[in-house]
Amino acid sequence: MHVLYEDAGKLKAETILSETDNALHVESASGKRSKVKRANVLFTFEQPAADTLLPAAEALAETLDVGFLWECAPQEEFDTAQLAEEYFGHAPDAIEKTALVLALTAAPAYFHRRGRCLFRPAPPDILKAALAAIEKKRRRAEQQQTWTDALVAGELPGEIRAVAPAFLDSPDKNSLEWKAFDAAVQQLGQRPERLLLSLGVWPNPLVMMRERFLARHFPDGTGFPGLDIHLEQGTDLPRAEIEAYSIDDASTTEIDDALSVQVMADGVVRVGIHIAVPALAVSRDNPLDLLARQRMATVYMPGDRIPMLPPDLVRTYSLDAGQWRPVLSLYVSARTDTGEILESESRLEQLCVRANLRVNELEPLATEATLADPQAPVPHAHWLRPLWQLACALGSARDRLRGKVENNNRTEYIFELAGAPDDPDAVIHLLPRQRNAPLERLVAEYMILANTQWGALLARHGVPGIYRSQQAGRTRMSTQALPHEAIAVPQYIWSTSPLRRYVDLVNQRQLLAAVEHGVSARLVAPHKPRDADLYAIIGSFDAQYAQWMDFQSSLERYWSLRWLQQNNICDVSARVLRENLVRLNCAPLITRVGGLPELERGQDVLLDILGYDELELDIECRFRQIL
Known part of the structure; x- marks a missing residue:
């Protein structure tokens, strides 16, 4: 049975x-x-x-x-x-x-x-509806298979073309178009990005990177809606009748800092660090502030930028030469031989910058040797030399506190693009710049000084701010005035770039309260002690600023690959970082080299270039010899 x-x-x-x-x-x-x-x-x-x-x-x-x-x-x-x-x-x-x-x-x-x-x-009515659903499902399956077959054959159906740009970041995984595309990806064994490029969804990897970034972070466009907001000119502020200049790259349009210097007696100078004051117009939670907070920082990329603040506001507060502009000034009296700070004072005032100096024009003439030689012809020598002397003393004082000389001699590059920023055939120029070049060190030293002194001012008056600290190798942002070990200062804030970074703008509003109200500033500052909104700003800024920097790095890596190809470079020298990881000596590119022998860090090697992958942003190299 x-x-x-x-x-x-x-x-x-x-x-x-x-x-x-x-x-x-x-x-x-x-x-x-x-x-x-x-x-x-x-x-x-x-x-x-x-x-x-x-x-x-x-x-x-x-x-x-x-x-x-x-x-x-x-x-x-x-x-x-x-x-x-x-x-x-x-x-x-x-x-x-x-x-x-x-x-x-x-x-x-x-x-x-x-x-x-x-x-x-x-029942008949239920059966009729069920059979209709089955038939619909059958037709959808047939349509999906038809689309998948077309994609595998290298054809892009119009229905899929309309939605394909969203497949990489925000696909509707219930849609028939996505299911057909996903089936084609599985059948071909390709990365989705590579298949979409081969199908012509984007003409090249550069356009793909830009459009993906914009769709993800600027879905409504990169412009600014019309805002009828009064931009405070600060024309009622006292005028500082001093000689001040700014030093920036040739491409800089947001001039947010300038320097002045007065030579006093007995080796003492009085240096003025003057920062643009957009906080006069961008008060907490007004429409401009909400826009700036949404963006958190200006996005930089070769040949282009997406500003944090509207162009009209930037033009109103940028320290353009010959224009009286409101500034938050820090005046510091110090000894040029030791870097000792004798006194400091902060003021809200107006300043007319004499000239916007450009690094590419000034740097060849302002070298360490010419700045040290009183007889050498240096443009604006009466202004540059005392600033340089104090900058050297301030840097040496920080080195003594740190116990070692700061290692900042790495070469960095300026990307100069001749052509549209989304044209992969645009000509790219890589302009090398030493981080420890005199003008770089000079400007950096005074920005460190301002951020250190103003961080101390906030702490002294009990006004909360957003500080950057580094302890035990860990860098973080917080509302506590903690030491920054890497630059050897007791506290440090970002406050010198308010036109392009939201944290600096927030700190500037707090500084204005401290400068204008002194000990009672904590009662009138936009952010009071233990304001939870400051912690929210820190979290949002860290995440978004990292994404901005990643995007900038990706485009710079892309254009570095294009530069190598445009110049028909077939072999390159590189420096070993560790194991098979090297950094090219002619471009800001780090890559891995298969078959690299075991070498000491810092050893130079010669590599043959075998190929480029502009989608993976990588270069294929083969070891030739030790240099």
Whole structure:
């Protein structure tokens, strides 16, 4: 005797060894024995053999017309044995009963299961809706397969072209278009980015990177909506009748700092560090502030930028030469031989910058040698030399506190693009710049001085600010005035770039309160002590600024690859960083070199360039020799 039963939703036919009121002990054709609850039994039978029942029933079930069965079936609940007898015209055998169970179970649109061998036909209206859904699903499956076949063949259907740009970052994974694309990716074994580029969704990797970034972070565009906001000119502020200049790259349009110097007696100079004051117009939570907070910083990329603040506001507060502009000034009196700070004072005033000096024009003439030689012709020497002397003293004082000389002699590069920023054939120039060049060190030293002194001013008056600290090698932002070990200062804030960085703008508003109200500033500052909003700003800024820097680095890496190709460079020298990781000596590129012998850090090697991958932003190199 054999039994047909259900186990975990599957039908099984096996031979009965013994049985009780509640269960049967059965044996499969392979000899495996098991216990079956009687509640799971459909029926018992003698013929055919247990192991042939299901194959025969499945073959018969394929021949049954489910639509005809639905028409023949009673409209109420019925047993399959009853319908089988009517359908086959005789008492059904085990194969026929099993075939009917399989056919009805496989057609849930036609028949609703009610128990063991019990079914009920679907009402006509429900069946009609179910069949329509099945047909729709079939047509969708056919459409999906058609699109997948086209994608695999290198064709891009119009329906997919319309939504393909969103596939990499925000796909609708329930859509037919995405499912067709994903199936093509799996079938071809390609990265989605590479397939989309091959299909022409983007003309090249450069456009893909830019459009993905803009779609993700600037879905409404990079412009600014029209805002009818009064821009405070600061024309009622006192005027500082001093000689001041700014020093910036040739491409800089947001001039947010300038320097002045007065030579006093006995080796003392009085240096002025003057910072643009957009905080006069961008008060906390006004529309301009909300826009700036949304962007957090200006996004820089070769040949282009996305400003944090509207161009009209930048023009109003940028320290352009010949224009009286409001500034927050820090005046420091110090000894040029030791860097000792004798006194400092902060003021809100107006300043007219004499000239916006450019590094590329001034740097060849203002070298360490010419600045040290009083007879050497140096532009604006009466201004540059005392600034340089104090900058050197301030840097040496920090080196003594740190216990070592700062290692800042790495070459950096300015990317100068001749052409549209989204044109991969635009000509790129890499202009090397030493981080420890005199003008770089001079400006950096006074920005460190301002950020240190103003950080101390906030702490002294109990006004909260956003500080940057470094302890035990970990750099972080917080509202605590903690030491920054890398630059050897007791506290440090970002406050000298308020036109392009939101943290600096927030700190500037706090500084204005401290400068204007002194000890009572903590009561009137925009952010009071323990303001939770400051912590929210820190979290948002860290995350978003990192994304801005990653995007900038990716584009710079892309243009470095293009520079190598445009100049037909076939071999390059590089410096070993560790193991098989090297940094090229002619471009800001770090890459891995397979087969590189084990070498000391800092060793120079010569590499052959084998190829470029502008999608992966990588270069394939082969080791040739040690230099």
